Amino acid sequence: MQKLVTFKEYTAVTPTAPISRNQHGFRAKCLQRLIRMGLPVPRTVALSFETVQAIAGGRMPDVARLLAGFGAAPLVSVRSSSQDPAWGGPNAVLNIGMNDARYAEFCETLGETAASALYLRFIQTYAVRAAHLDAALFDPGEEEGHAAVAAALRAYEAETESHFPQDPEEQLAGVLRSMARAWQSTSTRLLRQARGAPADAGLGLVVQEMALGVGAVESGAGIIQFIDPVSGKPQITGRYMSQSQGRDAVTQRERALFLTRDSRGASLEELCPDLFDELIAHGEACRSRLRDEMQLEFTIAAGRLAIIDAVIVPRSARASVQVVVALAQDDVITRSEALLRVPPRALNEVLHPQIDPATPRTRIVRGIAASPGAAAGKLVFSSTVAQAMAAQDEPCILVKRETSPEDVRGMHAARGVLTERGGITSHAAVIARGLGVPCVVGASELSIDKKARVMRTASGQVLREGDLVTIDGTSGEILAGVVPMLEPALDEAFETFLGWADEVRDIGIRVNADTPEDAQLASRFAAEGIGLCRTEHMFFAEDRLTAMRELIFADLPEDRADALAQLLPMQRADFTQIFRIMAGKPVCIRLFDPPLHEFLPHDRQGTLDLAEALNRPFSDVQRRIDSLREYNPMLGMRGVRLGLTVPEIYDMQARAIFEAALDASAGGDKPVVPEIMIPLVSACREVEIVTTRIEAVAHAVQAERGETLTYRIGVMVETPRAALRAADIVRFCHFLSFGTNDLTQMTYGLSRDDAGRFMASYVRQGVFPEDPFHTLDREGVGELLVLGAERGRKVRPDVVLSICGEHGGNSESIAFCRDAGFDYVSCSPYRVPLARLAAAQIAL
Numbered sequence: 001m002q003k004l005v006t007f008k009e010y011t012a013v014t015p016t017a018p019i020s021r022n023q024h025g026f027r028a029k030c031l032q033r034l035i036r037m038g039l040p041v042p043r044t045v046a047l048s049f050e051t052v053q054a055i056a057g058g059r060m061p062d063v064a065r066l067l068a069g070f071g072a073a074p075l076v077s078v079r080s081s082s083q084d085p086a087w088g089g090p091n092a093v094l095n096i097g098m099n100d101a102r103y104a105e106f107c108e109t110l111g112e113t114a115a116s117a118l119y120l121r122f123i124q125t126y127a128v129r130a131a132h133l134d135a136a137l138f139d140p141g142e143e144e145g146h147a148a149v150a151a152a153l154r155a156y157e158a159e160t161e162s163h164f165p166q167d168p169e170e171q172l173a174g175v176l177r178s179m180a181r182a183w184q185s186t187s188t189r190l191l192r193q194a195r196g197a198p199a200d201a202g203l204g205l206v207v208q209e210m211a212l213g214v215g216a217v218e219s220g221a222g223i224i225q226f227i228d229p230v231s232g233k234p235q236i237t238g239r240y241m242s243q244s245q246g247r248d249a250v251t252q253r254e255r256a257l258f259l260t261r262d263s264r265g266a267s268l269e270e271l272c273p274d275l276f277d278e279l280i281a282h283g284e285a286c287r288s289r290l291r292d293e294m295q296l297e298f299t300i301a302a303g304r305l306a307i308i309d310a311v312i313v314p315r316s317a318r319a320s321v322q323v324v325v326a327l328a329q330d331d332v333i334t335r336s337e338a339l340l341r342v343p344p345r346a347l348n349e350v351l352h353p354q355i356d357p358a359t360p361r362t363r364i365v366r367g368i369a370a371s372p373g374a375a376a377g378k379l380v381f382s383s384t385v386a387q388a389m390a391a392q393d394e395p396c397i398l399v400k401r402e403t404s405p406e407d408v409r410g411m412h413a414a415r416g417v418l419t420e421r422g423g424i425t426s427h428a429a430v431i432a433r434g435l436g437v438p439c440v441v442g443a444s445e446l447s448i449d450k451k452a453r454v455m456r457t458a459s460g461q462v463l464r465e466g467d468l469v470t471i472d473g474t475s476g477e478i479l480a481g482v483v484p485m486l487e488p489a490l491d492e493a494f495e496t497f498l499g500w501a502d503e504v505r506d507i508g509i510r511v512n513a514d515t516p517e518d519a520q521l522a523s524r525f526a527a528e529g530i531g532l533c534r535t536e537h538m539f540f541a542e543d544r545l546t547a548m549r550e551l552i553f554a555d556l557p558e559d560r561a562d563a564l565a566q567l568l569p570m571q572r573a574d575f576t577q578i579f580r581i582m583a584g585k586p587v588c589i590r591l592f593d594p595p596l597h598e599f600l601p602h603d604r605q606g607t608l609d610l611a612e613a614l615n616r617p618f619s620d621v622q623r624r625i626d627s628l629r630e631y632n633p634m635l636g637m638r639g640v641r642l643g644l645t646v647p648e649i650y651d652m653q654a655r656a657i658f659e660a661a662l663d664a665s666a667g668g669d670k671p672v673v674p675e676i677m678i679p680l681v682s683a684c685r686e687v688e689i690v691t692t693r694i695e696a697v698a699h700a701v702q703a704e705r706g707e708t709l710t711y712r713i714g715v716m717v718e719t720p721r722a723a724l725r726a727a728d729i730v731r732f733c734h735f736l737s738f739g740t741n742d743l744t745q746m747t748y749g750l751s752r753d754d755a756g757r758f759m760a761s762y763v764r765q766g767v768f769p770e771d772p773f774h775t776l777d778r779e780g781v782g783e784l785l786v787l788g789a790e791r792g793r794k795v796r797p798d799v800v801l802s803i804c805g806e807h808g809g810n811s812e813s814i815a816f817c818r819d820a821g822f823d824y825v826s827c828s829p830y831r832v833p834l835a836r837l838a839a840a841q842i843a844l
């Protein structure tokens with residue numbers, strides 16, 4: 001004999017019943033709200049998580065008593081009700097209570113077709129879900145009416161060697177048991193955990209009286225929502241189908257009616273104008289009382305409307321922004337609530353084209369999602385080809401083992417970038433994010449043959465130059481062919497929404513912008529200034545690269561001066577433009593950082609071309625390239641070390657910055673106050689020497705121009721020693737900006753360009769909770785940030801503190817920096833809106 005559960009087994013859903021989302025799930029709670037609002041919801045009973053768990057364990061509640069509440073001849077449905085709709089749950093089961101006797105009765109009252117549809121649906125669902133029989137056995141084929149019902153009953157008997165259960169209690173118990181157990185199966189558990197559900201997430205069930213949807217007087221079922229789920233704009237969408245139940249109107253769209261009169265065909269509005277008006281009124285009431293855009297599932301039973309279910313409309317990120325702004329503007333929710341309802345990550349989807357979620361995906365390879373958005377194009381294996389394709393307006397996806405500064409132009413020309421190696425802060429990833437180009441890195445199952453211009457996947461698939469693919473930098477996938485996409489829209493709602501975020505946040509958001517184009521983008525995203533301008537990126541354009549190479553090859557000081565004289569006006573022009581675009585907002589320019597060899601060719605052909613351009617013997621050029629090669633360039637002669645070794649470079653840059661500041665200030669009411677930042681500092685003497693030289697340049701420019709300059713000098717804290725010695729360093733500068741890319745690399749002793757190879761495995765094994773180049777390591781790197789900030793502040797209380805590594809745009813890092821009293825964070829242009837929202841949410 002089955003044991004009965006002893007606790008409260010079920011609760012009739014009434015306006016005052018003790019129903020809670022934490023015990024009965026979202027659906028039960030939502031239905032109670034609809035009932036409180038006076039909506040025509042059929043009688044509903046809720047089974048709590050505890051009851052359903054007991055059912056799965058073999059303890060059935062008193063179903064006889066439960067069913068007694070539904071009258072002498074009960075006919076009910078069961079729906080799942082987990083705590084969060086995103087966690088899913090078993091599908092609804094309708095028409096429990098249908099048996100031979102009800103069938104005969106319905107044949108009389110509703111007609112054979114309608115009665116058969118009701119019974120057949122239940123037999124099929126019960127057989128498959130509760131008795132676990134093969135669905136194919138219950139396909140009615142050509143048969144209809146009595147014949148179809150008889151065939152289904154025969155099939156059930158043949159398979160189970162027993163009659164189809166006729167007792168509604170037995171039927172309900174079977175359905176409840178199967179749904180409770182389905183929730184506990186391994187595959188559904190893994191699926192919901194992937195959607196964020198905890199391991200012990202419970203399932204509630206809702207038993208509801210059927211509103212039939214079939215019969216002689218107008219009957220049917222449908223779904224209505226009041227927004228377009230993609231744009232979020234007000235629009236009545238959905239379908240209604242006469243003589244149908246549940247979601248038939250959606251699954252059999254072609255046979256269903258539209259809802260509104262102005263649609264392309266027959267509509268519910270014309271068929272039942274009064275019920276349509278009633279439905280609209282319910283929709284409006286739901287929006288204001290449930291404080292969201294709801295999708296209603298309704299039934300028309302013998303000419304009367306019943307609302308059987310309501311869920312929050314599933315929607316795109318763009319629609320989420322549109323909806324919360326409209327709700328706040330209509331005073332349905334507060335602005336704070338609007339801000340808190342959109343996860344910052346979701347804005348990625350708004351800022352970049354995205355693959356249409358309705359499209360099926362054929363994945364070729366997966367890597368690390370390094371720069372969001374999607375793009376389609378032909379595969380190319382070199383930057384030169386990418387540029388050539390761009391010149392012909394031919395979209396392409398650049399594939400490289402890894403990228404180097406030489407590839408920046410190719411990356412700019414490509415619609416997307418895929419690399420075999422590298423992690424979230426590899427060259428490809430950083431540049432792609434800066435450019436807003438979708439990028440996937442560390443696709444380690446790929447093997448690329450650059451010469452043959454093919455790539456092979458682990459499964460043996462071969463793709464050649466010219467093959468069409470779609471890159472999804474949001475999911476980290478490469479898909480076959482051209483996949484349909486949704487375009488980005490920075491519409492009015494988006495601007496309004498972020499404007500509200502700016503009103504509440506209390507930490508500054510600047511942008512990492514290297515070129516005038518970046519600065520333009522930064523202005524579009526309303527960054528408060530530039531927190532990091534990596535000046536070396538300006539040298540990769542064709543004409544500049546040559547001048548840069550001449551500088552590297554100059555043997556004599558006068559030759560060096562010549563090359564610098566070529567570079568000076570180019571830098572000055574860039575800076576002037578950037579200052580003008582930023583229109584008085586602060587601009588922080590970092591002096592030259594990378595090792596020089598990054599500007600030199602990496603293959604024989606490149607070296608030959610360079611020898612020709614410089615008019616020097618090949619062997620000479622090769623020797624110079626070899627002499628610049630370092631065993632560990634990221635820890636070698638770069639940053640301030642290069643600045644001290646070849647001081648003319650920093651002198652030239654300082655002059656370009658000062659002259660540009662004066663040029664850009666001319667005619668304006670407020671002078672430009674440039675910020676100059678020294679990279680890779682590890683000793684305070686480095687700062688002292690560079691500062692002295694910069695001051696000398698400032699004096700010279702002021703004397704030549706007869707004008708005064710105001711400027712600030714800062715240090716990039718990106719070596720552990722700089723953080724530890726912040727108290728000394730800060731004596732020579734106005735601000736400290738933590739470069740957490742290098743600081744993470746050096747704190748862990750982990751190469752930022754090679755970590756991609758094993759990062760996934762490290763995270764999987766729980767060695768690192770997450771990729772520290774992606775999520776700030778609060779315990780280690782974070783401690784250095786706090787230490788550096790405290791030590792710096794102690795000596796110079798007004799020192800401006802910031803972070804400018806890739807972590808700058810991430811919610812957790814922003815919260816961390818805010819707690820540590822930082823003044824601002826700086827991040828890639830496309831992350832600025834996310835950071836603005838995240839900072840607002842943290843402040844709320």
Ligand code: PEP
Binds near residue numbers: 532
């Ligand atoms: C850093 O190291 O965090 C940084 C911002 O500089 P880069 O990435 O250019 O080395």
Ligand code: MG
Binds near residue numbers: 739741
């Ligand atoms: Mg750095």
